[in-house]
Amino acid sequence: MSLFYLVAFLSILFSLLVIFTKNPVYSVLYLIATFFTFTIHYILLNAQFLAVVNFIVYMGAIMVLFLFVLMLMNLNKETEPMKSNVLKIVGVIAGGTLLVTLIGAIKAMQTTAVSTTTNTQIGLVGNLGKVLFSEFLLPFEISSILLLSAMVGAVLLAKKDKRTQNG
Amino acid sequence: MEIAFLVEKLLLVTILFVATLTVAAYSTYAERKVAAFLQDRVGPNRAGPFGLLQPLADGGKMFFKEEIIPSGSNKWLFIAGPSLALLVSFLGTAVIPFGQNIELFGRVIPLQVTDINVGILYIFGVVSLGVYGIMIGGWASNNKYSLMGAIRGASQNISYEIAMGLSIIALLLVSNTLSFKELAEQQHGWHWNIIYQPLGFLIFLVCAFAETNRMPFDLPECETELIGGYNTEYSAFKMGAYMFAEYINMFVSSAVMVTIYFGGYNYPGMDLVNGALGATWGPLVGVAVMFLKIFAFIFFFMWVRWTVPRFRYDQLMDLGWKVLIPLAIANIVITAIVITVVDKL
Numbered sequence: 001m002s003l004f005y006l007v008a009f010l011s012i013l014f015s016l017l018v019i020f021t022k023n024p025v026y027s028v029l030y031l032i033a034t035f036f037t038f039t040i041h042y043i044l045l046n047a048q049f050l051a052v053v054n055f056i057v058y059m060g061a062i063m064v065l066f067l068f069v070l071m072l073m074n075l076n077k078e079t080e081p082m083k084s085n086v087l088k089i090v091g092v093i094a095g096g097t098l099l100v101t102l103i104g105a106i107k108a109m110q111t112t113a114v115s116t117t118t119n120t121q122i123g124l125v126g127n128l129g130k131v132l133f134s135e136f137l138l139p140f141e142i143s144s145i146l147l148l149s150a151m152v153g154a155v156l157l158a159k160k161d162k163r164t165q166n167g
Numbered sequence: 168m169e170i171a172f173l174v175e176k177l178l179l180v181t182i183l184f185v186a187t188l189t190v191a192a193y194s195t196y197a198e199r200k201v202a203a204f205l206q207d208r209v210g211p212n213r214a215g216p217f218g219l220l221q222p223l224a225d226g227g228k229m230f231f232k233e234e235i236i237p238s239g240s241n242k243w244l245f246i247a248g249p250s251l252a253l254l255v256s257f258l259g260t261a262v263i264p265f266g267q268n269i270e271l272f273g274r275v276i277p278l279q280v281t282d283i284n285v286g287i288l289y290i291f292g293v294v295s296l297g298v299y300g301i302m303i304g305g306w307a308s309n310n311k312y313s314l315m316g317a318i319r320g321a322s323q324n325i326s327y328e329i330a331m332g333l334s335i336i337a338l339l340l341v342s343n344t345l346s347f348k349e350l351a352e353q354q355h356g357w358h359w360n361i362i363y364q365p366l367g368f369l370i371f372l373v374c375a376f377a378e379t380n381r382m383p384f385d386l387p388e389c390e391t392e393l394i395g396g397y398n399t400e401y402s403a404f405k406m407g408a409y410m411f412a413e414y415i416n417m418f419v420s421s422a423v424m425v426t427i428y429f430g431g432y433n434y435p436g437m438d439l440v441n442g443a444l445g446a447t448w449g450p451l452v453g454v455a456v457m458f459l460k461i462f463a464f465i466f467f468f469m470w471v472r473w474t475v476p477r478f479r480y481d482q483l484m485d486l487g488w489k490v491l492i493p494l495a496i497a498n499i500v501i502t503a504i505v506i507t508v509v510d511k512l
Contacts, residue, residue, distance in 0.1 A: 025306065029244075032299070052288040060295025061325060064302070068321045071306050071314060125285055125345055 004044060011037040024070050032063045047123030175276055183260050183280065191414040192222040194465055201469040229407035237400050241307040248304025249401065249408035255300060256412040258293045259419035262286040264351050266432045266454040270446035278454060279348060286347040287335060290423055291328075294378050297416065298324040301380075301387060304409070305397035316396030319480065320387035323377055326487040327384075331374035333495035334367040337502045338427060351431035356438075359430040366498045368428045370491050375424060377487070379416040382472035386480055421464035425457060432457040 014034040018027050035058045042051035121127055132140050196211065196218070203210025211218035236245055266278035283289060298321055305317025341363045342350055354360060361368050377384040388396030398409045425431060432453035441449035478486070 025244075029303070048283065048285050049288075052285045052292055055292040056288060056295055060292055061328070064295070064298055064321050064325055067299075067302055067306075068318060068325075071302065071318055071321075 004041075007037050007040045007044070011041070025067070028063060028066050028070060031066070032059055035059045035063065042123075045123065046120055049125045049128050050123060171274065175274070176280065179276075179278070179280055183265075184257070187257065187260055187415055187418060190418050190461075190465075191411055192226065194414040194417065195225060195410070196222050197465070198469050198472075201466065202473050205470070205473040226407070229404045232403040234403040234405070235400075237309060239309040240400065241309065244303050244307035245400075246405070248300050248302075248307055249405040249412070250300075251303060252297065252300025252412040253408045253415075255293060255296050256415040256419065258296075259290055259416075260422065262289055262347050263419075263422045263426055264348050264431060265422075265457055267441075267450040269450040277348075278450065282346055282348040284344075284346045287339070287345045287350075287427070290419075291332065291335070294331075294420075295324070295328055297378070297412075300409075300412065301397045304401070305387075308397075308400035310400050312393045312395070313397050313399045316387040316389075316393050316399070319389075319393075320380065320397060323380075323384065323386060323483060323487075326484060327374040327377035327491070330370055330487060330491035330495045331378065333492065333499060334364075334370040334374065335427075337367045337495070337498045338364050338371075340499070340502050340506055347426055347431075350427055351433065354430040355433050357430075357435065359428065359433075361428045364428065364498075364502070366494065367502075368424075370495050370498065371424065371428070373486075373491060375420040376468070376471070377483070379420055379468075380413060381417065381468055383475040383478050384483060385477065386483060389477060391477075417465055417468050418461065421461045421468070422457075424464055425460040429460055 011034055014030050014037060017030040018034060021027050021030060035054065039051045039055045039059070042048075042054060119127070122131075199221070200210045200218075202208075211221040214220040214224045236242060261280045262283060264277070264279035264282070268275050268277050270276075301320040302317045305313040305320070308314075338360060339345065341360065342353055344350060344353070350360075376382075380387050386396075387393075388398060390396070393399070398406055401409060432450075434453070434456045437453065440452055443449075444452065
């Protein structure tokens with residue numbers, strides 16, 4: 001339990017640092033650390049598959065892409081684009097409304113009894129796969145088609161760009 | 168019991184750590200000797216007999232050289248880059264079984280630090296993490312060549328990870344497990360996965376070359392275009408850490424390929440040898456065989472480096488996206504069809 005509190009504290013600390021650091025590259029690095037603490041949370045819950053997938057997809061792929069784009073643009077403190085006060089005020093208002101919405105949603109939420117499973121092995125690969133391919137087959141297939149269509153769309157956009165460049 | 172377990176794991180980790188370092192150090196020596204042999208030269212032969220002390224001399228040189236941190240660089244990240252690269256490269260050895268269970272002092276000890284049931288995915292995660300060392304170091308150097316190297320490293324890593332993952336999926340269809348221990352056990356007695364997955368192995372091999380930034384895919388440190396790539400600004404042991412990380416990665420990827428495609432510690436006539444030598448010395452022969460196979464792979468890595476010229480960057484991307492990924496997908500489909508047909512018969 002104390003381990004959980006330590007890791008939870010670290011997740012919150014790192015996510016706060018993501019917001020409060022000025023340098024975007026630092027932000028991304030803190031975000032990677034945040035995702036790493038999430039991986040530890042999953043392992044503490046005995047959800048090994050989820051832990052490793054979180055590790056591969058978020059830490060290993062998505063954050064590499066984030067870092068890649070940031071480095072490509074080479075944003076430094078001097079070239080930070082958002083400097084005008086109008087933008088800052090707009091940002092505060094937008095963020096504030098989001099906060100109000102979230103608080104409202106949480107207040108309206110019904111807290112039902114905490115659902116618990118007796119099966120502590122549910123997070124292991126074999127069990128998860130069986131559930132995914134029997135009980136939740138339709139949602140699983142639909143989400144994979146969604147991802148496929150997104151991928152095809154991205155490829156199409158990239159191709160279009162190339163043709164105009166060459167033509 | 169608890170303490171014995173801890174001691175046993177600690178010993179195993181220490182031995183593995185030292186063995187990995189030794190293999191990596193002597194890989195640098197072997198690389199120069201192999202290069203010399205392929206180019207009809209003598210190679211290092213001054214330090215000790217046959218130049219065998221050369222890695223120690225090189226290591227000492229790395230430690231005592233002047234350490235330069237460029238003034239325009241980001242100090243913390245500049246140090247974090249090589250440290251991260253070295254750290255991450257060691258992580259992979261934790262899940263690789265180096266032998267069968269061994270009996271020592273009346274205890275049965277598995278020659279694997281940990282057998283997690285998502286072992287292959289873990290290796291995959293560690294590999295994908297490896298690029299951070301290069302990216303952070305390259306960016307923190309505040310040098311455009313370093314940055315170019317870092318960006319190349321990142322995009323190359325991401326591109327080849329996809330094909331690598333797809334080639335592993337086909338393997339999983341055959342083996343039905345993600346655990347390295349079970350994978351190694353399944354291949355006992357000539358059921359090596361290379362026989363069932365030749366195309367998958369080929370794809371995995373090419374991707375392993377790309378993921379470890381080895382020739383012919385060493386574009387992140389391509390010296391003809393980028394001076395030294397991501398490690399241009401590094402000197403002394405930080406440079407050494409990057410170099411070491413590359414050799415350790417080579418060792419780990421060789422170990423992974425041996426375990427999942429070439430039967431791991433299994434060899435023909437294993438049961439006979441085990442029966443003759445008993446439960447202590449039998450598995451040790453298996454360990455020796457495993458290391459022989461790994462060394463063969465490391466030699467192959469070097470052989471390729473001094474034989475195949477470097478790819479151009481667009482050729483690298485074309486190979487990854489237009490050749491390997493379609494091939495890997497075709498491999499999955501064919502494997503799935505064959506398995507279904509065989510099951511039905």
